[in-house]
Amino acid sequence: MGSALLRGLARAGGYHLTAIDLDPEALDAIEDAVDETSEDVAAAREADIVVLAVKPDVAPAVLDELDLRGGQQLVTLAAGLPRGFVDERTDASVVRIMPNLAAETGNMAAAATNAGLTDEVREMLDAVGEFVEVDESLMHVSTAVNGSGPAFAFYLIDAMKQGGIDGGLDPEQAETLAAQTFKGAAETVLRDDRSVDELIDAVCSPNGTTIEGMDVLWDSDADEAVEDAVAAAERRSRELAEAFDDA
Ligand SMILES: NC(=O)C1=CN([C@@H]2O[C@H](COP(=O)(O)OP(=O)(O)OC[C@H]3O[C@@H](n4cnc5c(N)ncnc54)[C@H](O)[C@@H]3O)[C@@H](O)[C@H]2O)C=CC1
Numbered sequence: 001m002g003s004a005l006l007r008g009l010a011r012a013g014g015y016h017l018t019a020i021d022l023d024p025e026a027l028d029a030i031e032d033a034v035d036e037t038s039e040d041v042a043a044a045r046e047a048d049i050v051v052l053a054v055k056p057d058v059a060p061a062v063l064d065e066l067d068l069r070g071g072q073q074l075v076t077l078a079a080g081l082p083r084g085f086v087d088e089r090t091d092a093s094v095v096r097i098m099p100n101l102a103a104e105t106g107n108m109a110a111a112a113t114n115a116g117l118t119d120e121v122r123e124m125l126d127a128v129g130e131f132v133e134v135d136e137s138l139m140h141v142s143t144a145v146n147g148s149g150p151a152f153a154f155y156l157i158d159a160m161k162q163g164g165i166d167g168g169l170d171p172e173q174a175e176t177l178a179a180q181t182f183k184g185a186a187e188t189v190l191r192d193d194r195s196v197d198e199l200i201d202a203v204c205s206p207n208g209t210t211i212e213g214m215d216v217l218w219d220s221d222a223d224e225a226v227e228d229a230v231a232a233a234e235r236r237s238r239e240l241a242e243a244f245d246d247a
């Protein structure tokens with residue numbers, strides 16, 4: 001996730017970017033996009049904004065090493081890691097976010113906690129996509145919807161692609177048509193004032209093709225399966241958070 005954010009910010013421009021990782025291979029892989037790389041966590045003391053992008057179980061050890069100053073901003077994005085846990089272990093001001101991998105292309109959907117959110121961090125999130133400001137209690141569901149969500153969307157795109165292959169398209173054509181269709185539909189939902197039901201209606205010509213397909217979907221449990229996937233991911237985020245309860 002850290003490299004996706006760095007690549008997105010490099011693309012946006014205007015940031016001096018330092019990648020810090022213990023793994024030299026991870027640093028080699030991001031070297032082309034950043035101004036500096038370092039294996040030394042202490043390099044974070046030079047930055048205005050520090051993004052803690054390690055796995056939740058590694059975060060406590062990294063926080064012990066970081067030793068940031070007041071005046072620095074620490075952005076934590078680990079699933080389940082409570083803002084308060086981080087706040088108690090640093091002098092920096094802390095905001096918790098849930099980003100996603102589309103930061104890399106400037107299309108990230110993110111949620112950020114109201115608590116600790118500054119204009120500098122708002123500007124950084126704006127540079128790589130869209131974000132919403134929420135109470136921290138909503139970070140579990142955000143983790144499911146927009147953090148894990150890209151995987152769910154990839155799955156749905158693949159199902160659409162498979163439908164195209166079944167009808168005779170070659171796999172590459174089917175992937176282009178399916179993925180571009182999801183991209184265009186998402187863009188429409190974001191930019192058009194009409195509701196999703198109205199947009200579905202606009203595609204369904206009377207006695208046409210779309211209504212035949214929509215009838216199949218409306219009669220299926222496809223919507224429930226997606227809601228269940230979101231609920232399962234949300235549940236797991238709560239479980240991850242429990243590990244920090246007594247810490
Ligand atoms: N992968 C995703 O789509 C998303 C991930 N996240 C969050 O991002 C965090 C990282 O996840 P991924 O990027 O998937 O994992 P990853 O394993 O790809 O990246 C973690 C990086 O941390 C480095 N690392 C481990 N210990 C370190 C230490 N002590 N000091 C410095 N670097 C260290 C590793 O070498 C690795 O490069 C997790 O907390 C996850 O919940 C949040 C939203 C989306």
Ligand SMILES: O=C(O)[C@@H]1CCC=N1
Pocket residue numbers: 079143147148
């Ligand atoms: O699967 C995970 O735990 C991370 C958090 C959200 C997306 N990836």
